[in-house]
Amino acid sequence: MAEQITTVTVQGVNIRLHRAGKGPPVLFLHGAGGVPVWLPFFDAVADGHDLLVPEHPGFGGSDDPTWIRNIGDLAYFYLDFLEEMRIGSYHLIGNSLGGWAAAEMLVRDRARCLSLTLLAPAGIRIKDMPGGDLFIWNPEELQRNLYYDQALAERVLATKPTDEEMDVILKNRFTTTKFGWEPRWHNPDLEKWLHRIKLPSLVVWGEDDKVFPAAYAELWKERLPDARVLRLAKCGHLPHVEQADAVIARVRAFLKETAR
Amino acid sequence: MKLISFHLMPYRPLDLEAAAKHRSSWVVLPNVLYDPVKGAEEYERHIDFLVEAERLGFDGIAANEHHQTAYGMMPAPNLIASALIQRTKRVKIAVLGRALPIVNNPIFIAEEYAMLDNLSKGRLIAGFVRGIGAEYHSSGVNPYFSHERFHEAHDLIIKAWTTLGPTNFDGQHYNIRYVNLWPRPYQQPHPPIWIPSQGSSETVAWAADPKRKYPFLVTFSSEELVTRYLLSYREQAKSYGYEASGDQLGWAAPIYVADTDERAKAEAGRAIETLFNNYLRMTPEMLLPPGYTSFNSYKNFFKSRTSLATRDTFLSADQLIGSGTALIGSPKTVRAAIERMRDKTGFEILIGMFQFGILGDELARRSIERFAAEVMPHLRR
Numbered sequence: 001m002a003e004q005i006t007t008v009t010v011q012g013v014n015i016r017l018h019r020a021g022k023g024p025p026v027l028f029l030h031g032a033g034g035v036p037v038w039l040p041f042f043d044a045v046a047d048g049h050d051l052l053v054p055e056h057p058g059f060g061g062s063d064d065p066t067w068i069r070n071i072g073d074l075a076y077f078y079l080d081f082l083e084e085m086r087i088g089s090y091h092l093i094g095n096s097l098g099g100w101a102a103a104e105m106l107v108r109d110r111a112r113c114l115s116l117t118l119l120a121p122a123g124i125r126i127k128d129m130p131g132g133d134l135f136i137w138n139p140e141e142l143q144r145n146l147y148y149d150q151a152l153a154e155r156v157l158a159t160k161p162t163d164e165e166m167d168v169i170l171k172n173r174f175t176t177t178k179f180g181w182e183p184r185w186h187n188p189d190l191e192k193w194l195h196r197i198k199l200p201s202l203v204v205w206g207e208d209d210k211v212f213p214a215a216y217a218e219l220w221k222e223r224l225p226d227a228r229v230l231r232l233a234k235c236g237h238l239p240h241v242e243q244a245d246a247v248i249a250r251v252r253a254f255l256k257e258t259a260r
Numbered sequence: 261m262k263l264i265s266f267h268l269m270p271y272r273p274l275d276l277e278a279a280a281k282h283r284s285s286w287v288v289l290p291n292v293l294y295d296p297v298k299g300a301e302e303y304e305r306h307i308d309f310l311v312e313a314e315r316l317g318f319d320g321i322a323a324n325e326h327h328q329t330a331y332g333m334m335p336a337p338n339l340i341a342s343a344l345i346q347r348t349k350r351v352k353i354a355v356l357g358r359a360l361p362i363v364n365n366p367i368f369i370a371e372e373y374a375m376l377d378n379l380s381k382g383r384l385i386a387g388f389v390r391g392i393g394a395e396y397h398s399s400g401v402n403p404y405f406s407h408e409r410f411h412e413a414h415d416l417i418i419k420a421w422t423t424l425g426p427t428n429f430d431g432q433h434y435n436i437r438y439v440n441l442w443p444r445p446y447q448q449p450h451p452p453i454w455i456p457s458q459g460s461s462e463t464v465a466w467a468a469d470p471k472r473k474y475p476f477l478v479t480f481s482s483e484e485l486v487t488r489y490l491l492s493y494r495e496q497a498k499s500y501g502y503e504a505s506g507d508q509l510g511w512a513a514p515i516y517v518a519d520t521d522e523r524a525k526a527e528a529g530r531a532i533e534t535l536f537n538n539y540l541r542m543t544p545e546m547l548l549p550p551g552y553t554s555f556n557s558y559k560n561f562f563k564s565r566t567s568l569a570t571r572d573t574f575l576s577a578d579q580l581i582g583s584g585t586a587l588i589g590s591p592k593t594v595r596a597a598i599e600r601m602r603d604k605t606g607f608e609i610l611i612g613m614f615q616f617g618i619l620g621d622e623l624a625r626r627s628i629e630r631f632a633a634e635v636m637p638h639l640r641r
Contacts, residue, residue: 136288136397136545170550170559174404177550181402 003038003046007061008054010081013068016061018053021046024114024259025090028052029078029098031238032134032176034059034168041240044248045093049255054081056101058175060168071123071179071187075104088112091255095119095240096211097179100187107193115258116201117251118220120209120237122185124194126219131212135181148208148236185212194223200258201227204247206235261602261639264354264611265313265628266322266512268332269306269340272618273298276538279330284542286329286394293330302333305621307340309614311347312625316632320352320385322611324456325359327391328398331539338372345380353380356456356477356512356611357387360417361409362399367436369413370420377446386451388414388474394546404551407462409433421450456512459489462554468496468504475609477510483584483601486511490605506608511601514586515612516619517630521589527623529577532586534617536575544570586616591634598639610639 003020018035020042026049028042035055045051057077058064068074078101082090089112094102099121106113125131132145143153161169201224205217214231221227230250235243240251274285275293282289310321323340326332334340337355344353353376358369377384390410396403412431416439419429425440445451455467456477467474478489490509497504514535516528547569548561580586587594601607614628615621 135549136283136543138543138545166562167559170562171555173550174555174558177402178404181396181404181549182400184400 003042003053008085010084011077013057013065013077014063015057015081016055018042018055019051021049021051023049024255025050025052025087026255027054027078027082027087027090027092029054029092029094029101030056030059031096031098032172032180034172036060036165036168039241039244041244041248041251044244044252045255048252049091052085052087054078056098056175058178059172064171064175069178071100071104074101074179075108078105079109082112089114089260091115091117091258093117093119093251094121096237097122097176099123100179100185100190103190103194103197104187106197106199107190110197110199113199114260115254116197116199116224117254118201118203119240119247120205120212121203121220122180122212123187124191124216124219124223125184125186126213126216129213129215131185132210134211135177145210146237147242148206148234149242152242191219191223194220195225198225200254202230202251202254203227204230204232204239204250206237206239206242207231207233208235209237211237261598262319262507262609263317263636263639264320264322264352264609265310265316265318266324266354266356266611266613267306267310267615268324268326268613269302269334270535270539270615270617271299271302271330271333272620273302274330274538274618276534276618279538284394284546285331285539286326286542287397287546289328289330291328299333306333306615307343307347309621309624309628310344313628314348314351316628317636318351318632320354321348322354322356322385322387324356324387325389325391327362327395329394329539338376341376341384342379345376345383348383351383352385353383354385354454354611355387356385356454357389359389359391359395360413361406362391362395362401363413364401365436366413366416366434367420367439367441370417370441373417373451374421374441374443374445377451378443380446382446382451384445384447384451385454387454387456387477388417389456390552392547393549393552394542396549396552397546402551403549405433406552411466418450421445454510456510457489459485459492460553460557461492464489464493464496468493468500468508470500470502473497473504473508475508475510477512477609477611479512480514481585483597486513486584486601487604490601490607494605504606506602506606509605509607510609510611511607512611512613514588514616515594515614515631516586516588516616516623516627517591517594517635518627519590519630521593524589524593524627525577525581528588528616528619528627531617531619531623532577532580532588533575536580536585536617539617540569542569587612591630594631595635595638598635 055062099118100123323337457463518524615624
């Protein structure tokens, strides 16, 4: 399926928006890696939905406004984004950093949101159970630690990024640092407000996630009022990439169950 | 020329072979490799060595701050400065410097520096730095806000020193309702502020600003780069409409003097190699966490990968001497290198590191004494 790439302006910030499909809107918030490629997972979700995949402020082809300083700013920005894009009821999906932003949005305003899908989200943590440190890994370690299946890592490592792609990678790293360095990958005040997300939610985690331990899924389940958890064997930090078929089947079924 | 004897206080008993098995001598080097009994001995010897510089005629002695590394045992350099003050009468005490952004309340730095200035009756030189990238891993502070925090902490400290209190400070990172230092600094309006740097153009432009005119010290670079950075400060001053004085320009370099070039290299070659290959060794991810530098500097670094700390290849004593990064040789050779730099840049602050890497006490002592006897007089002309 062909994605449309446009630039939309929200609060004076130009955002590069990937969009595909027709139907009820689904907003997908990406992780620290940005949106380097259009995934089969996106095609599957766009089949029957209007899928919006914006590049966050400070990532990829989007502007990098200095006034967006923390994850709370990003959450409010996306609430503005939904208003300015005139999105009515919608489903929300977030991966890693984007999962964190999604939860921060919904504790602020869950009106019009039909369901929340979190793919190995950041945002809360279990004390003394730290994840890996992607800030200290070198680029090769980072790729290797993202996947259980090293063949996937090797495929990524075999392609040398172009100069433009390298610029985007470095830009994404800057913004990832802004949001995720301290407190490392979480907001100490988020966990106590997760009860406000009174929505059906689905938490997906790879058992072999080296970024955030799969045990974090259980804390999300405990804190979210209506959560179900899918833990996948032989799967790293990007379940929608590494175990795409299983995740696609489950997410499509979940979107259908929660449609209104 | 102002002459300063400077020390990193390396942990010399480090098991270099064991350390080499780890990613770096910083941040993640297991501290089981630190032996407190040997370490305590190191502190005593390093302090003795610095204190001796007063007798030898130096103008100042200097310490600096690094965290969680065998490279330097001074996470709290003001403690060392306090000890040095008690054991000296005349020399300036330079802390080069304290890393402002990695503390959560810079008022404490303003207070400590004011205390040191009082304790020494006005002998303090206050260095301000951002800390190197590794410090952001060790402290947890977000490198993305490093510049912002540095400038804000600087403004807070200057306000605390120069505005009679109680006053207040309203910032983005630091907000203090009552700023009211007891003690106030001994030197008025405040101790001299020096800015050690790796030479980034942003730092040069900021330090050279007529509002500040802070002396700018280039640390550990080749002769070519030191020249370029010092001249860039001069250019910057010109663009501000004034001529920088030599007292605004400093050069920090490892120095070793023996009777001949050959003997100097034989005695200090291995030690200088350990400084650059073992103690300073770190990864690009540690040296430059994202946001620590401007985006353009970051891009340039990852495209060119030029850095003394993160190179993959061994840096030999010959290369370090040849590039003028380390001044190792006879009194004549070392003097010539310093005078050459003075001719090119007009710099008037020399910060010599007379102990480096695993260099032993006896060799370091002989070298600094020879420097004082045979090089120093020529620099005092």
